[in-house]
Amino acid sequence: MKLVVQVKLQPTPQQASALEATLRACNTAASQVAVVAxxxxxxxxxxxxxxxxxxxxxxxxxxAQAAQHVIKKVSDSYKTLKANIRAGNLGKxxxxxxxxxxxxxxxxxxxxxxPYDARMLSWQHDVRTVSIWTVDGRLKGVGITGSPDQLKAVATVPVGECDLVHRDGMWFLYAGVEVAELPTYEPDGFLGVDMGIANIAYDSDGNRHTGTRLNxxxxxxxxxxxxxxxxATKSARRLLARRRKKEARHSANVNHRIAKTIVTEAARTGRGIAVEKLTGIRDRVRLRKPQRVTLSSWSFHQLGAFLTYKARRAGVPLVQVDPRYTSQTCNQCGHRDKRNRPDQETFTCRSCGVVAHADHNAALNIAQRGVEDWGASQSPARGLISQPARKRDLQAWPFRAG
Known part of the structure; x- marks a missing residue:
């Protein structure tokens, strides 16, 4: 599978000037190509x-290589623009x-x-430098740094196309690398994960990752x-610029830790991961104005993406299930009623009387749907998982009230 590794450049002032001139030239050329197109x-x-x-x-x-990459960048940008127009993201x-x-x-x-390819960029891993093309000639001996995992990734696996990025006064290379992924095993049940705002993730084992601190x-x-x-003073604007991406970095770090914990637990117990398919939820949900900021800042898509790639690397099966009525359906008797959930935290079944945390009940329903969807996705020779098998799988997930 392909991953993107961020490596920080440590250029001298003269090297940084050449890199800046290169980005200016390439993007001026890209704007010129966009006009012609x-x-x-x-x-x-x-x-x-x-x-x-x-x-x-x-x-x-x-x-020659830079000119071709500039033209391809413009072509890709128009392709993305066309897709956004078709999807209605740019208005009616x-x-x-x-x-x-x-x-x-x-x-x-x-x-x-x-973008840079192997003809424009070469790595010297023994001395932690790169040789990179610029409009002022080839720069040799540009220092690189990063975490041990990042440096190991670019040193031990083939590196594909890279992007030269200038952000907040710093220079980075975003390198695409091919990493090995473990073969997907046959899951012994599924770990259901309910994603939300009050609780970022609540799994079917009863483990809760609360969103109180993050919110x-x-x-x-x-x-x-x-x-x-x-x-609105100069110093205030300067402080705003420095804090511009601090919240996004903090949220991404929280989601990374949660995804790692869930994937590790699923791999340890030989289960798969079942999550809700929440695509388009912001268009479906109607909220009052004070709640819209909270919904817009909910990074469920990022957490889902982190779960997906971490599961692929670990060989853990992951399925997306239909999220409808998971919070209103009793995991024990299957009775569905919107009155089963009187508030955000409480689930009380009006048929069998089960009382539980609403997110835990939803996670158990997601786990059950994961078992069913996994059986349905297998080859016809294997057929669907039988109802007794589903019950046997779900016995491994204890139901905890409250």
């Missing part, structure tokens, strides 16, 4: 080369925003990422940003 209506990579390759190579001092047909997106050429920031942290950051924006 919009004017001629040619967006395919190889067709666009006929119109722009020689011009940007001569005008912006680009080598006829809206001002959509008309602008459909008629205006794409524009690139001066520090937008620039409090987000509220504090929101208040601080509002205070700095009202102040």
């Amino acid at each position: 919009r004017r001629t209506g040619v967006y395919r990579n190889y067709d666009l080369r006929k119109h722009t390759y020689q011009a940007i190579k001569d005008d912006h001092r680009l080598c 047909p006829g809206s001002k925003r959509r008309r602008t997106a459909e008629t205006s050429p794409v524009c690139f920031r001066w520090d937008a990422a620039q 409090g942290y987000r509220r504090r950051q929101l208040r601080l940003r509002a205070r700095l924006q009202r102040k």
Whole structure:
């Protein structure tokens, strides 16, 4: 499987100046190509080369590989723009925003990422340096640093295409690497995971990863940003810029830890992981205005992505199940009623009287659906998992009230 590894560059002031000039030249050329593409209506990579390759190579001092990567970057950006328009992400047909997106050429920031391949970039792992192409010539001996795992990844496995990134005054290489993944085993049941806002993740074993601290942290950051924006001084703007991605990094770290814990537990017990398929939930849910910020900052997609790639690396089966009515259905008797959940935390079955934490009950339902979906996805020769087998699998997951 392919992973992206972040490696930090440590250039000298002269090297940093050359890297900045390179990004400026490449992105100026990309904006020029985008104008030609919009004017001629040619967006395919190889067709666009006929119109722009020689011009940007001569005008912006680009080598052949850099010019081709610039053209491909423009082609990919228009492909992404077309997909967003088709999905309705840029407004309804006829809206001002959509008309602008459909008629205006794409524009690139001066520090937008620039792809590099093996002809433009080489690694010297023994001395922890790279040799990288710039418009001022080849830079040799540019220092690199990173965590031991990151440096080991780029040193021991084949490195594919890299992106040169300038962010917050620092330089990075985002390297795509191919890492081995363990073969997927046959699961002995499933660990259901209910994702939410009050509880980031609640599994069918009763383990809860509460969101109290993270939600409090987000509220504090929101208040601080509002205070700095009202102040509007130069120092306040400088502090806002420094804190710009602090909350996102903190949230990603929390999701990484939760995903690692869940995948480790599933692998230790020989089970798979079952999660809800929450695609489009923000469009389906209608909330009051004070709750919209909380819903928008809910990073369930990121947690799901972390669970997916960590499970693939560990060989743990992962299935996405239908999330409908998992919080309203009793895990013991199967009775479904929206009155079964009188509040956010409590589940009380009106048929059999079971009382439990609502998220734990939902996680048990997700685990059961994982068993059913896994059986349905197997080959016809194997058939569906029988009802007695499902009950036997679910006996390994103790139901804990409260």
